[in-house]
Amino acid sequence: MPSCLRTLLLPLLGLLLMPVGTRAAVVATEHLNVELVAGKTALVAGRANWLGLRLDHEAHWHTYWANAGDTGLPTRFEWTVPAGWTAGAIDWPAPERLQIGELFNFGFSGENLLPVSVDVPADAPIGSPVTLQLRANWLICKEECIPGKAELAITLPVAAPGSEPGDSAAAPALRTALAQRPVDTDWTAAVTPTGDRIGIRLRGDGLPAVAGLDVFALQPQVLANAPPRIAADSDGVLIEAARSDYFTTAPAQLDLVLVQRDAGRVRAWRVAAPWASDAAAAPVASTPGVAASTIGSGAAGGGAVGSVGLALLLALFGGVVLNLMPCVFPVLSLKALSLAENAHAPAAARRDGLAYLAGAVAGFVALAAILLALRQAGQSLGWGFQLQSPLLVALLAYLMVAMGLSLSGGYIIGARLGSVGQSLADGHGTRAAFFTGLLACLVASPCTAPFMGPALGFALTQSTPVALAVFAALGVGLALPIVVLSFVPVLARWLPRPGAWMDTFKQIMAWPLYLTAVWLVWVLMRQVGADATAMVLLGLVALVAALLFHGRGQLRTTPTTRRRIAFALLLLLAFAPLSVVRTLAAQPGSSDSDTWQAWTPQRLDELRRAGEPVFVNMTAAWCITCLANERVALSSEGFTGRLRRDGIRYLKGDWTSQDAAITRYLAGFERSGVPLYVVYPRGGGTPEVLPQLLTPGLVDAALARAAAGASSPPETRSSP
């Protein structure tokens, strides 16, 4: 019967016509069945194709993840594929934490699949079957362990580029495994090693709930393998794990995998936790102090500062130097002016000098106390952070304009008016002098970062009393010239006598303040973009209007209620835009240029691993030294030519707004401020830290050394 024959033949025909087998045989080994599978019935040329090794564990037996934990070994693959084809590494699905006695291992049990992506070249011969071979090695354990291995093969036809072959029988298992791979996130992770415990603070949108959450480190021997503590805090997740007993050196980056198991559903995320600070996590075995003294050298401020005494001296000197800085100069001039007015009364001058000293010291100590409190709270902030807040930058710009306007004669600052900004720096008497000192320290902060980086970095890694002492020394240094001036009558006598010139001088002194305001607005623009800056500029116009209006009112004998209300409304108008600064702030774009790329710890790590020479420049828009260096030494033809010729990679980190990764990188070099220039030599080796004031010759010499692969000064370099 033909119909009978057909029913018999059709399935047979079907079998014959089926593509050359998408499955290889299951290989049975001790306690584990393995099978090499593909997701589709054919391999598609010109794209990546998913394959995988199915693992079917006997009950209670397990194999291991990339980091095996306390014992065990990760499963390893060796592929044999046709020339031009590439098989990737195992794209690990989420592991389980397996407890054996009091030991913890990371791995897989039950039915699992380890996916691998295989790139098939576009010119692979279409239609012909291709055999891929895999040699797999693993360790399978219950409590006892057995090493296992298998030679596996799969033969599949190659389909034309763009074609969509059907799913294989293994497709669901492969899909499950792929769905269990950790997804990349842009969450941030701040690592804080304290003693033998490691704290990790996760921040970001869409963090999972902590219920059923577990965390694994890809790098072995960093975190201990017992379950860490995981807790939710107000805006993120806190993880605290013991440090591994076999911890030796911190990885440049800790790769964390978060896994959440919820009623059979497994979800996983990957978070990169940069670990820049070597000093913070001294290796178990190293002698105390070694880790702290090996980094940083040759900076303008003396590099790594070893002793408390030296740090105090440097801070004092740095404070004195600050007086010459453009951001302090206007305030200093104001004070000199008021001293000149007091020159006929030495006692008052001395009192003012001491009050100024107290103000400067109080200001620095208060800032240090805030900084230390924040440091304690685990915030990764660095010196100069005041200028990383757009709101504070805008307020400082307002203050500069308001003070400038007063100097220009737009209005008179009187103690009567009692408004904060106005009673600060001008006027006479002890209180005014104290606040001038306070103000000097506030506006000095952008200048302290470049000059006092090493000393401040040192202070921040020290105990609280030492840190406070260093900051206090900085304040003393800042106030020193004024104190000297007020105590030594000879010098005071050199000050010009009060007279009509003072009004002119006062008016001239307004201009540095306006220029400072321009600079601050420019910094603001770099931070929050043009829209928010325009709002702030509008606010400044309203402020000028308010103050001039107020100035005109001062000429009358009694201000009317109406005028007072109008003044208040104008001030309100002036400050209203500040409320929208944050919401209008544009996302900072880290655009790469031809010569440089944006710094990220990952990028630096990749380049270092590839052994390429790297020049790292940590900068900020509000850092004048940084900008001067870029102008003088980092934008010349010679510099870019050297980079091109020697294949040196240039990474630039922008610290204009707060950036935790950069803060940690700076801390790794015992710095808490920018600029920082680091040159990594070719083929690895100790990085060289350049001084904070660059010259073209100095940069060129350092780059030449790095390109030659020598990290040490020229004399130890072997001649070719």
Added chain:
Amino acid sequence: MKLLSSLLAAAVLSVAATPLMAKVEIGQPAPSFSLTDSNGKTRTLEEFKGKTVVLEWTNAECPFVKKHYGSGNMQAQQKEATGAGVVWLAINSGAPGKQGQVEGGDANEQMQIDRSAPTAYLLDPTGTTGRAYGASTTPHMYVIDGQGVLRYKGGIDSIQSADAVDIPKATQYVRQALAELSAGKPVSVPVSPPYGCSVKYAAQ
């Protein structure tokens, strides 16, 4: 408010769990012990004062131990060390009934089969000594100097595998540490990750 809650969370987290396994630190005195050897004799760490002591956690049925005994690597190092006046103690912390756990007689038999030559084979069926050292794998190695101070802890060598072909390529950390100690030099690699099977401790 945010600051406060962060501080609170940190405080909550800092109440650390007490680990089941103790830990030993390089440069610190090694925990003392008193164990019965395969011949029924009580041995203590104190009796070897003045001599360098090597501790080797072992389990003859573990593939990683087999790697180093099957190739002769472990026995060679034992002979080298004892020949130079070093005390070498093999310790089995397996609980009764677990794979690889031995009684005194079996231990002597195993040593004959392996032609191994430690100074003594110590039995730690309760796991007290293993836990005091934080021994997690077999093999897991420790070197203690004549003053009783721990100088090395970790793996027998630098390549984590169960395959004997890797031995010639690997740095033998214990051999290196013993050579450096006898030369009066600091141990250049005092810590390495231990690798192997898990020590089959008795439930606690």
